Amino acid sequence: MSKARVVIENITPQVDCGRFPAKRVVGEAVIVEADVFTDGHDVVSCVLLHRRDGAAEWVEAPMSPLHNDRWIARFTPTGMGRYLYTVRAWVDHLATSRRDIAKKQAAGQDVSVDLLRNKQLEKAGVDGEIVVQHEPPCIVEVDRERARFSSWYELFPRSAGTKLGEHGTLKDVEARLPYVAAMGFDVLYLPPVHPIGRTHRKGRNNALTCEPGDPGSPWAIGSEAGGHTAVEPGLGTIEDFDRFVETASHLGLEIALDIAFQASPDHPWVREHPEWFKHRPDGSIKYAENPPKKYQDIYPLDFDSRDWFGLWQALRDVFLFWIAHGVTIFRVDNPHTKAFRFWEWCIAEIKRDHPEAIFLSEAFTRPKVMQHLAKAGFTQSYTYFTWRNSAAELREYLTELTGTEVREYMRPNFFANTPDILHEYLQQGGRPAFEVRLVLAATLAASYGIYSGYEVSENVPVRQGSEEYLDSEKYQIKLRDWNQAGSLKELIARVNEIRREHPALQQNDTLQFHATDNDALLWYSKSLGDDRVFVAANTTPGWMQHGWVEVPLAELGLLPGASYVVEDLLDDTRYTWRGGWNYVRLDPAERMAHIFVIRR
Ligand code: Z3D
Numbered sequence: 001m002s003k004a005r006v007v008i009e010n011i012t013p014q015v016d017c018g019r020f021p022a023k024r025v026v027g028e029a030v031i032v033e034a035d036v037f038t039d040g041h042d043v044v045s046c047v048l049l050h051r052r053d054g055a056a057e058w059v060e061a062p063m064s065p066l067h068n069d070r071w072i073a074r075f076t077p078t079g080m081g082r083y084l085y086t087v088r089a090w091v092d093h094l095a096t097s098r099r100d101i102a103k104k105q106a107a108g109q110d111v112s113v114d115l116l117r118n119k120q121l122e123k124a125g126v127d128g129e130i131v132v133q134h135e136p137p138c139i140v141e142v143d144r145e146r147a148r149f150s151s152w153y154e155l156f157p158r159s160a161g162t163k164l165g166e167h168g169t170l171k172d173v174e175a176r177l178p179y180v181a182a183m184g185f186d187v188l189y190l191p192p193v194h195p196i197g198r199t200h201r202k203g204r205n206n207a208l209t210c211e212p213g214d215p216g217s218p219w220a221i222g223s224e225a226g227g228h229t230a231v232e233p234g235l236g237t238i239e240d241f242d243r244f245v246e247t248a249s250h251l252g253l254e255i256a257l258d259i260a261f262q263a264s265p266d267h268p269w270v271r272e273h274p275e276w277f278k279h280r281p282d283g284s285i286k287y288a289e290n291p292p293k294k295y296q297d298i299y300p301l302d303f304d305s306r307d308w309f310g311l312w313q314a315l316r317d318v319f320l321f322w323i324a325h326g327v328t329i330f331r332v333d334n335p336h337t338k339a340f341r342f343w344e345w346c347i348a349e350i351k352r353d354h355p356e357a358i359f360l361s362e363a364f365t366r367p368k369v370m371q372h373l374a375k376a377g378f379t380q381s382y383t384y385f386t387w388r389n390s391a392a393e394l395r396e397y398l399t400e401l402t403g404t405e406v407r408e409y410m411r412p413n414f415f416a417n418t419p420d421i422l423h424e425y426l427q428q429g430g431r432p433a434f435e436v437r438l439v440l441a442a443t444l445a446a447s448y449g450i451y452s453g454y455e456v457s458e459n460v461p462v463r464q465g466s467e468e469y470l471d472s473e474k475y476q477i478k479l480r481d482w483n484q485a486g487s488l489k490e491l492i493a494r495v496n497e498i499r500r501e502h503p504a505l506q507q508n509d510t511l512q513f514h515a516t517d518n519d520a521l522l523w524y525s526k527s528l529g530d531d532r533v534f535v536a537a538n539t540t541p542g543w544m545q546h547g548w549v550e551v552p553l554a555e556l557g558l559l560p561g562a563s564y565v566v567e568d569l570l571d572d573t574r575y576t577w578r579g580g581w582n583y584v585r586l587d588p589a590e591r592m593a594h595i596f597v598i599r600r
Contacts, residue, residue, distance in 0.1 A: 008040045030076070030085065081141075090130055098118065102489050151187065151496050153452065163479075177247060195226050200297045207475075225267065241325060259331070320350065364382060384420075392519065408506065420474075428541075438491065445508060456484055510527045516549045536593060536596070565598070
């Protein structure tokens with residue numbers, strides 16, 4: 001019980017009543033708001049308290065009133081790690097007395113008694129008032145910049161060779177690094193690089209039996225050569241790996257590794273830790289699944305194991321092993337098929353000593369499950385982007401991601417394709433579809449990625465109605481001509497350059513869709529400070545689309561009849577526009593999108 005009269009409610013940002021942290025990057029302000037009020041007419045005062053987790057003292061910042069009893073203040077974390085914040089408030093008797101005296105004086109009333117009372121209050125100060133502090137404090141997890149803004153390229157190292165039928169090595173991938181760097185990517189993501197099992201090894205096109213010489217799926221981890229902390233001998237040695245990471249970093253590329261917690265029947269863990277697997281009454285272990293997908297070449301780990309904590313620690317140590325080899329970005333395979341509390345523990349454990357670590361959640365599952373993984377600590381998340389293709393679907397989905405509280409904890413990473421997902425839209429739309437999906441991914445989301453082959457518009461499915469590639473690299477080595485005519489590599493390089501030059505594209509919070517009179521066109525902008533980028537995109541690769549798009553003149557400080565120049569950053573073309581509504585024409589034969597800035 002307390003006679004405190006002030007109420008503090010609805011602090012934002014706050015995820016699940018403070019159960020999980022919100023997310024920010026270093027140097028990004030945390031703008032804190034709260035409802036603060038009291039009964040009657042007394043004046044309330046409040047301050048924001050913030051501190052780095054582990055620091056002894058709160059830092060105090062005054063809060064300012066907005067409207068409707070809402071207050072605001074901000075702080076800017078200067079380092080990575082967790083920060084705590086809360087709001088402290090009190091009924092401010094002195095401020096109340098001063099306000100009332102001023103009112104009475106203005107009305108010509110006698111204030112002599114009030115002045116005496118005011119003196120007493122001045123002597124008592126804040127100490128004389130009952131201060132309320134919201135408990136528990138809220139948490140914000142502060143990551144490095146790349147957590148928010150990153151451009152990913154995925155390739156299979158074993159396909160990096162130059163001779164047909166030869167297994168590419170890490171040295172071969174080194175030779176391809178300049179190609180990836182020249183396209184402007186900053187994260188190079190590799191599917192698992194570990195030894196691949198032999199038992200139940202899959203053959204080409206997901207065949208349940210393999211032919212001699214078939215390399216198997218890299219996700220079928222573990223053989224007599226080792227498990228999650230070993231390098232597939234066909235790729236090289238751990239020393240080769242270290243050098244590869246080093247060479248990549250000189251080219252501005254960070255390596256992201258795929259961490260897939262599962263085991264081929266030949267994985268050392270199957271023998272050394274039988275208790276980490278679920279055995280059926282006949283002693284066998286059932287293969288893994290992610291319905292409707294069947295992974296006949298791997299065993300799932302059993303998070304119900306009696307030795308669950310031993311398992312947790314071993315999995316954590318896999319991350320620590322690769323961190324010791326210079327990798328701090330991890331794409332985590334099917335995290336929704338592992339215990340959520342394991343992720344919460346594991347990611348926190350790792351970030352305590354390595355706050356620079358970034359975890360991308362590969363979960364294409366129910367929205368709540370994806371969101372929970374983000375709350376549990378995943379830095380970035382794959383999304384449904386591949387399956388949102390019409391303008392209306394994109395508008396609705398992006399509004400959910402960037403315009404609701406989801407944005408406080410889930411950072412989307414828009415992959416335009418993956419080795420598992422070649423969407424029908426790309427299969428049927430050909431090069432124009434690849435062009436527009438690239439521009440959309442790269443301008444709608446601050447983090448995006450492509451899987452190699454995208455730049456040469458690879459679009460042949462294994463069979464009609466399937467999203468799997470024909471002759472998928474998941475089961476065989478593939479050679480390609482990266483210099484073929486029609487490659488999108490220049491467009492990709494330009495788009496990545498635009499992303500680097502325009503801070504507006506390095507965040508998602510300010511995304512706005514603007515009006516157009518053609519439903520097949522998508523017309524949107526992002527802004528940050530003085531930087532503002534507009535995008536017009538044709539979402540129907542088979543058809544020319546034209547129509548009128550509305551420029552928010554007032555927001556830009558332009559008068560209704562003003563004329564101004566819009567410049568397409570993709571090809572430096574300039575157009576003179578006038579007033580709010582202007583005409584665009586996007587013909588697949590010429591271009592699928594404009595990325596505009598306004599020049600005055
Ligand atoms: C995906 C992985 C590949 C093949 C399967 C094969 C399996 C194990 C999957 C399991 C998770 C994730 C990966 N979505 O490629 O599946 O497609 O046929 O059974 O080897 O690996 O790790 O992206």
